[in-house]
Amino acid sequence: MKIKSVSIGGFTNLKKTRIEVDRITALVSPNNYGKSNFLQGIDFALYFLSAGEKSRRKMTSWQKGIPLNPISANDPFFFEIEFHDPSLEEYQYVRYGFSFTWLRDDASGQRIVDEWLEMRVSESVKYTRYLKRDEGLYRKSKTTNAFRNITLGDFQLAIDTLSSIDDIAFTAVLKQIKHLSFKTCSSLDMDRHYQSVPFEVGEPTPSLLNTSDIPRLLNVLKETDQDRYELFKEAITTLFPEITNVEVVKAKFDPHPEHIKMFSMKDGAMVASDDPEIPPFTWKNEIHKIFVTNRHMNQPMDITMLSAGTKRLFWIMTILFSSNSDTHMIGIEELETSIHPRLLKQTLEILNEYLGDITLLITSHSPYLVQYLKLERIYIGVPDETGVASFDNITESRAKALINASHTLGLSVGEYLFDLMSGDAKSSYILKKYLKG
Numbered sequence: 001m002k003i004k005s006v007s008i009g010g011f012t013n014l015k016k017t018r019i020e021v022d023r024i025t026a027l028v029s030p031n032n033y034g035k036s037n038f039l040q041g042i043d044f045a046l047y048f049l050s051a052g053e054k055s056r057r058k059m060t061s062w063q064k065g066i067p068l069n070p071i072s073a074n075d076p077f078f079f080e081i082e083f084h085d086p087s088l089e090e091y092q093y094v095r096y097g098f099s100f101t102w103l104r105d106d107a108s109g110q111r112i113v114d115e116w117l118e119m120r121v122s123e124s125v126k127y128t129r130y131l132k133r134d135e136g137l138y139r140k141s142k143t144t145n146a147f148r149n150i151t152l153g154d155f156q157l158a159i160d161t162l163s164s165i166d167d168i169a170f171t172a173v174l175k176q177i178k179h180l181s182f183k184t185c186s187s188l189d190m191d192r193h194y195q196s197v198p199f200e201v202g203e204p205t206p207s208l209l210n211t212s213d214i215p216r217l218l219n220v221l222k223e224t225d226q227d228r229y230e231l232f233k234e235a236i237t238t239l240f241p242e243i244t245n246v247e248v249v250k251a252k253f254d255p256h257p258e259h260i261k262m263f264s265m266k267d268g269a270m271v272a273s274d275d276p277e278i279p280p281f282t283w284k285n286e287i288h289k290i291f292v293t294n295r296h297m298n299q300p301m302d303i304t305m306l307s308a309g310t311k312r313l314f315w316i317m318t319i320l321f322s323s324n325s326d327t328h329m330i331g332i333e334e335l336e337t338s339i340h341p342r343l344l345k346q347t348l349e350i351l352n353e354y355l356g357d358i359t360l361l362i363t364s365h366s367p368y369l370v371q372y373l374k375l376e377r378i379y380i381g382v383p384d385e386t387g388v389a390s391f392d393n394i395t396e397s398r399a400k401a402l403i404n405a406s407h408t409l410g411l412s413v414g415e416y417l418f419d420l421m422s423g424d425a426k427s428s429y430i431l432k433k434y435l436k437g
Helices: 035-050 053-059 086-091 158-162 171-178 214-224 226-239 257-262 308-322 341-354 396-408 413-421 425-434
Strands: 002-009 017-020 024-028 077-084 093-101 111-120 128-132 182-185 199-201 243-252 281-283 286-294 329-333 359-364 378-381 391-393
Touching: 002 035, 002 359, 017 024, 017 391, 024 035, 024 341, 024 413, 035 053, 035 077, 035 093, 035 171, 035 182, 035 329, 035 359, 086 093, 086 111, 086 171, 093 171, 111 158, 111 171, 158 171, 182 308, 214 226, 214 243, 214 286, 214 308, 226 243, 226 308, 226 341, 308 329, 308 341, 378 413, 396 413, 396 425, 413 425
Parallel strands: 024 359, 024 378, 182 329, 329 359
Antiparallel strands: 002 017, 002 077, 077 093, 093 111, 111 128, 199 281, 243 286, 378 391
C-alpha cells in the first residue's frame, strides 16, 4: 500500500488542508504555526478509526483538538486519506474519509456527521462512491448500481458494520482502512524509547508495532531479518563514521515475587488482578539493551549515553528498517533539530533510498531542509492574519521564477521562502503568487 494524500481540517487551528504525499514530503513554516497539529491530526484520526464507540464519544470532546479560533470554531473535524494498493485489484485506488462535530458549549454536536468511501481500478477513471452516510446508503460491489440502506449510530462508523456483511465485495479494502498505520517521532527527548521497563501497561503490543521500546524492536529485526539488520547498521555507521558497530543484547527476565506483590497492592492490601483501579500490565519475558562501539572509546556504550540527535536518528532508522506492510506513514517533527546540516542531507538520502512504499512526512522551521527536497514536495505555511493555518505548495509554472528571485537577492530558496512567510503583508502577497492557492 502507498499513501497518495492526506487531508485534515477542523482540528486545533487547522482549516481543511490536503497534502499530496510521495516518498518524502515536508511541511515548512515559522514556529508556532500549525505544522505539528497536522501530524497530530493524522494520529488522532487513525486512533478514532480503531477506537470503540465509547472512546470516540470522548474524543469528540477532546479540548486540545477543538478549534478555538472564532473563524474555525464551528468547523467539524475532517479527515480523508487516499491510497493505492494493487492487491485490491478493481478496488485498488481508495479514497476514504469521515467528519464529526465537536462538543459545543450548549451540549450540541458530538456525533459523526459524514463518512464516504470511493474506489476505482485506475487513475484514468473517476472514483465511484460506495458509501453515502448522509443518505444512509451503501453499495455492495462494482457489479451493481443499486444501493442498500444502512443505519448507524452517532459514534458508529460504517466500516465497522460493512465488514460484517457477507456479500460485500471489498472487505479487503475495509481491512486496509482499519489497519492504517502512522508512526511519529515528535519528541526531542528520546530516552523513554530506550528504557528497559520490565512490564507493559495495557494489552501486550506486538513487537513490530511497539515503537516505544526501540531495543526490543531492533532485536526483533535482528532475529527475523538479518539482511535488513545489517542494512540498518550500515546506515548508522554511514551517518556516524566514529561508530563501528551496533549490537542489541537481550536478557531473560523473571520478576521477583516481591515485585509482583508490590504491583498487586492497593492501600496495603492485595487485590485481584482485574481490579478496575489497577491498570492491567504484563511482565516482559526479556529485557533488551542497545550498545554502540565507538572507535574513540575503550568499551561499548549504552545508547542512552549518546546525544539527543543521535538517539532520534536511531529511532528513525530503526522504524524505517523494521517497517514492512504494517507501517504506511512516518511523521517526523523538526528532523533538522540537533542534526548538523551535512548529516541532514545524508539522512534524507538514506531515508529516500530505503523508504519503499512508506511515506515520510516531515515538519520543519528551517530553511536548510528546503534545499534538499524537490519544490513540489514542500508545503508552505500560508500566512494568515487570523491565525488559521493551512498549507499549499509551489505552482509548477512559478518554481523557476521563485528560484530566480531568491538568487537575485543572494538567498537560498529556503531562506527566501522563510523571509516571505515571516514578512509583512507585501511579503505575504508575493508568497501567495507562487502558491497554487
